[in-house]
Amino acid sequence: MSPGPPSPDGIRLADRIGRTPLLSLDRIASHVAPGVRISAKAEWLNPGGSVKDRAALGMLRAAEKAGLTRDRTLLDATSGNTGIAIAMLAAAEGYRATLCVPGNISRARQRMLAAYGTHLVLTPPTEGTDGAQEAAKALAESE
8 A cells, every 4th residue: 555645735644733723812811810821732623633643643653663664554452533543544644554442432433434444343342442452462463
Protein backbone atom coordinates (compact mmCIF):
# COMPACT_ATOMS: atom_id res chain seq x y z
CA MET A 1 0.00 0.00 0.00
CA SER A 2 1.20 3.50 -0.68
CA PRO A 3 0.10 6.77 0.86
CA GLY A 4 -3.00 8.28 -0.61
CA PRO A 5 -2.85 11.34 -2.81
CA PRO A 6 -2.85 14.80 -1.31
CA SER A 7 -6.12 16.65 -1.10
CA PRO A 8 -7.04 19.10 -3.88
CA ASP A 9 -5.12 21.85 -2.07
CA GLY A 10 -1.99 19.65 -1.98
CA ILE A 11 -1.92 19.08 1.78
CA ARG A 12 -1.82 15.48 3.03
CA LEU A 13 -4.13 14.47 5.85
CA ALA A 14 -1.27 13.91 8.32
CA ASP A 15 -0.03 17.44 7.68
CA ARG A 16 -3.39 18.83 8.77
CA ILE A 17 -3.16 17.28 12.23
CA GLY A 18 -2.42 19.90 14.86
CA ARG A 19 -3.11 22.83 12.58
CA THR A 20 -6.04 23.85 14.70
CA PRO A 21 -6.80 27.41 15.73
CA LEU A 22 -5.96 28.85 19.12
CA LEU A 23 -9.07 30.49 20.55
CA SER A 24 -8.94 33.38 22.98
CA LEU A 25 -11.30 32.96 25.92
CA ASP A 26 -11.31 36.60 27.01
CA ARG A 27 -14.78 36.49 28.53
CA ILE A 28 -13.80 33.65 30.85
CA ALA A 29 -10.41 35.21 31.63
CA SER A 30 -12.07 38.43 32.75
CA HIS A 31 -13.67 36.48 35.60
CA VAL A 32 -10.37 35.00 36.80
CA ALA A 33 -8.11 37.96 37.50
CA PRO A 34 -7.01 41.18 35.84
CA GLY A 35 -4.46 40.65 33.09
CA VAL A 36 -5.05 36.90 32.82
CA ARG A 37 -5.26 35.48 29.31
CA ILE A 38 -6.84 32.09 28.65
CA SER A 39 -6.65 30.33 25.32
CA ALA A 40 -7.93 26.99 24.08
CA LYS A 41 -6.75 24.88 21.16
CA ALA A 42 -9.67 23.80 18.96
CA GLU A 43 -8.56 20.16 18.74
CA TRP A 44 -12.00 19.02 17.57
CA LEU A 45 -11.02 20.55 14.22
CA ASN A 46 -8.34 17.91 13.64
CA PRO A 47 -9.22 15.61 10.70
CA GLY A 48 -10.42 12.82 13.03
CA GLY A 49 -12.20 15.26 15.32
CA SER A 50 -10.03 14.72 18.38
CA VAL A 51 -6.78 15.59 20.12
CA LYS A 52 -6.05 11.85 19.79
CA ASP A 53 -5.10 12.51 16.16
CA ARG A 54 -1.88 14.04 17.51
CA ALA A 55 -1.08 11.00 19.65
CA ALA A 56 -1.75 8.57 16.80
CA LEU A 57 0.40 10.59 14.40
CA GLY A 58 3.20 10.73 16.98
CA MET A 59 3.06 6.95 17.47
CA LEU A 60 3.05 6.36 13.71
CA ARG A 61 6.00 8.66 13.06
CA ALA A 62 7.98 7.12 15.96
CA ALA A 63 7.29 3.64 14.59
CA GLU A 64 8.41 4.75 11.12
CA LYS A 65 11.65 6.12 12.59
CA ALA A 66 12.14 2.75 14.29
CA GLY A 67 11.79 0.97 10.94
CA LEU A 68 8.06 0.43 10.38
CA THR A 69 7.36 -0.30 6.73
CA ARG A 70 4.06 -0.39 4.86
CA ASP A 71 4.12 -4.17 4.59
CA ARG A 72 3.47 -4.33 8.35
CA THR A 73 0.10 -3.93 10.08
CA LEU A 74 -0.65 -1.31 12.71
CA LEU A 75 -2.12 -3.03 15.79
CA ASP A 76 -3.73 -1.43 18.82
CA ALA A 77 -6.28 -2.06 21.54
CA THR A 78 -8.75 0.78 21.81
CA SER A 79 -12.35 1.71 22.34
CA GLY A 80 -12.26 5.34 21.39
CA ASN A 81 -10.80 8.24 19.48
CA THR A 82 -7.25 6.91 19.34
CA GLY A 83 -8.54 3.98 17.31
CA ILE A 84 -10.37 6.29 14.94
CA ALA A 85 -7.18 8.31 14.48
CA ILE A 86 -5.09 5.18 13.86
CA ALA A 87 -7.61 3.88 11.33
CA MET A 88 -7.77 7.23 9.56
CA LEU A 89 -3.98 7.59 9.39
CA ALA A 90 -3.50 3.99 8.29
CA ALA A 91 -5.86 4.57 5.37
CA ALA A 92 -4.27 7.90 4.47
CA GLU A 93 -0.67 6.70 4.77
CA GLY A 94 -1.06 3.31 3.10
CA TYR A 95 -0.91 0.98 6.11
CA ARG A 96 -3.15 -1.90 7.13
CA ALA A 97 -4.62 -1.60 10.62
CA THR A 98 -6.07 -4.10 13.06
CA LEU A 99 -7.85 -2.79 16.12
CA CYS A 100 -8.90 -4.95 19.05
CA VAL A 101 -12.02 -3.41 20.56
CA PRO A 102 -14.63 -4.40 23.12
CA GLY A 103 -17.62 -5.91 21.33
CA ASN A 104 -19.95 -3.32 22.79
CA ILE A 105 -18.55 -0.31 20.94
CA SER A 106 -21.32 1.33 18.97
CA ARG A 107 -22.31 0.05 15.54
CA ALA A 108 -21.66 3.55 14.19
CA ARG A 109 -18.08 3.41 15.47
CA GLN A 110 -17.63 -0.09 14.03
CA ARG A 111 -18.88 1.13 10.63
CA MET A 112 -16.58 4.16 10.74
CA LEU A 113 -13.54 2.02 11.51
CA ALA A 114 -14.49 -0.49 8.81
CA ALA A 115 -14.94 2.35 6.31
CA TYR A 116 -11.26 3.18 6.81
CA GLY A 117 -10.44 -0.42 5.90
CA THR A 118 -9.55 -1.41 9.44
CA HIS A 119 -9.81 -5.04 10.52
CA LEU A 120 -11.72 -5.20 13.82
CA VAL A 121 -11.22 -7.89 16.42
CA LEU A 122 -14.25 -7.74 18.70
CA THR A 123 -13.54 -8.96 22.22
CA PRO A 124 -16.09 -9.91 24.90
CA PRO A 125 -17.80 -6.74 26.16
CA THR A 126 -17.57 -7.96 29.76
CA GLU A 127 -13.77 -7.86 29.51
CA GLY A 128 -13.74 -4.18 28.52
CA THR A 129 -10.50 -2.60 27.38
CA ASP A 130 -8.48 -5.19 29.32
CA GLY A 131 -9.84 -7.90 27.02
CA ALA A 132 -8.97 -5.83 23.96
CA GLN A 133 -5.43 -5.36 25.27
CA GLU A 134 -5.02 -9.09 25.87
CA ALA A 135 -6.24 -9.83 22.33
CA ALA A 136 -3.78 -7.31 20.88
CA LYS A 137 -0.91 -8.83 22.89
CA ALA A 138 -1.82 -12.31 21.66
CA LEU A 139 -1.91 -11.11 18.04
CA ALA A 140 1.44 -9.33 18.41
CA GLU A 141 3.05 -12.41 19.94
CA SER A 142 1.75 -14.62 17.12
CA GLU A 143 3.58 -12.52 14.50
